[in-house]
Amino acid sequence: MAKSKQREDHVKALYALGESLGGPKAWVSTNQMADHLGVKAPSVTSMVQVLQELGWAEHRPYRGARLTVAGRRLALNLVRKHRLWETFLVERLGFGWEEVHDIAEQLEHIDSVKLVDRLDEYLGCPKVDPHGDPIPDGKGLFNDDRSLRSPSDLVAGDVGRVAAVQRDDAALLSLLKSHGVALGTEWTHEALQGLPHDLREQLLLELVSTMKHGAS
Amino acid sequence: MAKSKQREDHVKALYALGESLGGPKAWVSTNQMADHLGVKAPSVTSMVQVLQELGWAEHRPYRGARLTVAGRRLALNLVRKHRLWETFLVERLGFGWEEVHDIAEQLEHIDSVKLVDRLDEYLGCPKVDPHGDPIPDGKGLFNDDRSLRSPSDLVAGDVGRVAAVQRDDAALLSLLKSHGVALGTEWTHEALQGLPHDLREQLLLELVSTMKHGAS
């Protein structure tokens, strides 16, 4: 096995960037990972070579890296732990959704299958975390049957409920909060235009009502 | 500050051994620490020198080491976190008291004052953990007003309630469990003699009733 905080962080970065780049087959550049992790590119190169030896990633020199099936399983387990702990912090300990990320970042590295399973059960096997993001189950599968839309998909007359936020960092979440944006709040197309563009684009909405007729 | 898991582990060992050797002024040998931590003596020497530079310990070559006031504060905070997490695992997640030590050993290094305070509050500010050991408060003070006795202090006719166990490791605790020993169970002097000597000596009891008259 030979896990470590750093190795797990690199696996998670590889997963997150791979997803945003078009799925498990996408190659992620070492520079992107370096930016994402706040380290320099050569550090990523050497770590990615370690991940390859551990069987968690594949590395094509000068092309990039991507996760193997085992690496993906590990990544999804980290996501699961992160989101379960965030849920615990918000729902049980009364934290605000904007202040839990850094703590969950530490808690996700705690190594105990039994702990995660018990925590999941204790929280009632939640399907989404406090940011609206889906929580993978014990086998690393999402149960994401929501149909989310970008704010730019809404037209005049539509109302959308905030279901998730794309990026999970304290600054952004505080800013959203200060504009009255929280999970579950409902917004008309018009009201959304009142938000700054970069903020608005971070939201994912569930359509509550529309004036449009025909196919949804 | 510059905390790390290893530095914190050495501070905790220094605290634990110092206590069992007669309080904060006692010098702890590097060999004792090495045994306790499962590393070699030279590793401890170099780490103790680091702790000295950080202001957490004092090192007298060839004599031993002991904590400074700051080091002691850090140690007590680690004990606090360890015992709060153990309480959480047993009382909320349904773990057995013998299986929580290793997980709490990881959780105690999570760094967030707010998290610890919220957890404490969530658990109802418990005074003792599932092994019966007192939990220091946020300022590092024990509220230990129990008067505990060693099994050998009991005489014929006395009944004692198991209030704590001296050592916290899974093997011992499982063994105790298999002999029917759990926190809160009551034992007569005679019944205690039925336990193996080394097991019996790990217990701390609260006197429930006695046939003796006069001073307690």
Added chain:
DNA sequence: CAATATTTTTAGATTTGTCTAAATTATTTT
């Protein structure tokens, strides 16, 4: 109290994860 035995430290090597600077490969531009 001198010789021996034990404990502890120093010296130097190793592993993990990071860095900077230089070399290499890929991409873009003209």
Added chain:
DNA sequence: AAAATAATTTAGACAAATCTAAAAATATTG
């Protein structure tokens, strides 16, 4: 398509935490 530019890797250094083997200090014993 050659030259310039950008991205990535290699090479080599460094810090943290560990180890083994050897040296130094302390304790024990005859």
